[in-house]
Amino acid sequence: xxxxxxxxxxxxxxxIWGGRNLERIMGxxxxxxxxxxxWELADLTEGVSVVNNGPLKGKTLTELVESMxxxxxxxxxxxxxxxxxxxxxxxxxxxxxxxxHPDRSAVERIGPTAALKxxxxxxxxxxxxxxxxxxxxxxxxxxxRRAVESDTVADCVVRYDVQTGDFHWLPAGTVHxxxxxxxxxxxxxxxxxxxxVSDWGRGREIHVDMAMDCIxxxxxxxxxxxxxxxxxxSCEFFSISKVxxxxxxxxxxxxxxxxxxxxxxxxxxxKYGGNEMKIWPGQTVLIPAGxxxxxxxxxxxSYLLTTIGKGEPV
Numbered sequence: 001x002x003x004x005x006x007x008x009x010x011x012x013x014x015x016i017w018g019g020r021n022l023e024r025i026m027g028x029x030x031x032x033x034x035x036x037x038x039w040e041l042a043d044l045t046e047g048v049s050v051v052n053n054g055p056l057k058g059k060t061l062t063e064l065v066e067s068m069x070x071x072x073x074x075x076x077x078x079x080x081x082x083x084x085x086x087x088x089x090x091x092x093x094x095x096x097x098x099x100x101h102p103d104r105s106a107v108e109r110i111g112p113t114a115a116l117k118x119x120x121x122x123x124x125x126x127x128x129x130x131x132x133x134x135x136x137x138x139x140x141x142x143x144x145r146r147a148v149e150s151d152t153v154a155d156c157v158v159r160y161d162v163q164t165g166d167f168h169w170l171p172a173g174t175v176h177x178x179x180x181x182x183x184x185x186x187x188x189x190x191x192x193x194x195x196x197v198s199d200w201g202r203g204r205e206i207h208v209d210m211a212m213d214c215i216x217x218x219x220x221x222x223x224x225x226x227x228x229x230x231x232x233x234s235c236e237f238f239s240i241s242k243v244x245x246x247x248x249x250x251x252x253x254x255x256x257x258x259x260x261x262x263x264x265x266x267x268x269x270x271k272y273g274g275n276e277m278k279i280w281p282g283q284t285v286l287i288p289a290g291x292x293x294x295x296x297x298x299x300x301x302s303y304l305l306t307t308i309g310k311g312e313p314v
Contacts, residue, residue, distance in 0.1 A: 008049035011039035019093035026282030040284040043083035074289030076309025097196040103172035119188030129182030169224035173216035239313030248296040256289040
């Protein structure tokens with residue numbers, strides 16, 4: 001299959017906490033409903049990205065992984081034959097459920113219905129928004145169980161007021177919730193496994209026992225690993241840099257990266273093999289490992305550059 005930078009059709013998800021802000025901030029034409037999630041890069045049974053440009057238009061990300069192997073992923077490894085990253089944009093107009101995702105040991109206990117989920121949020125816009133992340137110091141398993149039963153669980157978690165440009169690391173096992181008035185770019189391992197602790201009285205199913213088996217009780221460092229300079233996080237699954245400025249960034253052969261151009265100036269020009277393409281604010285592009293490319297801002301752009309898999313970020 002031909003190697004070039006790929007754009008994909010967004011996979012939109014209606015959510016009870018969603019809205020229409022992606023029309024305003026990203027210039028999107030949305031389907032009807034309260035759109036809470038736009039899956040920019042996805043290869044799950046719940047949603048698969050489809051190429052939207054060039055000779056491979058109409059091919060799924062699953063097909064690219066299967067046919068291209070290391071030409072697409074480089075040294076990164078597919079997960080059960082699928083792309084090893086999930087990139088979303090979330091528009092929270094109401095608070096999301098208080099929830100947790102399993103780590104490897106919890107997945108082993110729970111079984112094949114669960115998949116590890118570690119994620120992070122870059123705040124694209126905050127309208128006096130907030131998040132919950134992690135347990136307050138000293139909260140025990142017994143304290144938390146009683147709080148769930150008495151509907152006082154918000155008293156057990158740490159609330160952060162967030163501003164545009166903030167970044168939050170949410171490793172598996174961290175109890176968390178995205179508050180209303182926030183749009184985030186989310187990068188995560190490819191899993192939709194979520195166990196709700198509380199849905200704030202909205203009546204959806206909660207999964208208290210499963211969640212209690214996943215939550216990390218005790219003091220935990222939630223500062224992003226590997227952060228420094230423009231690197232927001234560098235972990236075993238991915239590395240993310242926020243790049244601001246007018247100088248080009250070179251993507252070498254061997255690295256698979258995604259680029260999300262943030263709202264603001266644009267476009268961003270991707271130059272590769274004597275060719276070039278432009279992406280515009282709100283767009284995400286996947287550059288396969290098998291080509292080198294210059295990521296060249298046309299003006300003072302800001303973008304999130306995600307390097308897939310272990311190793312040094314681009």
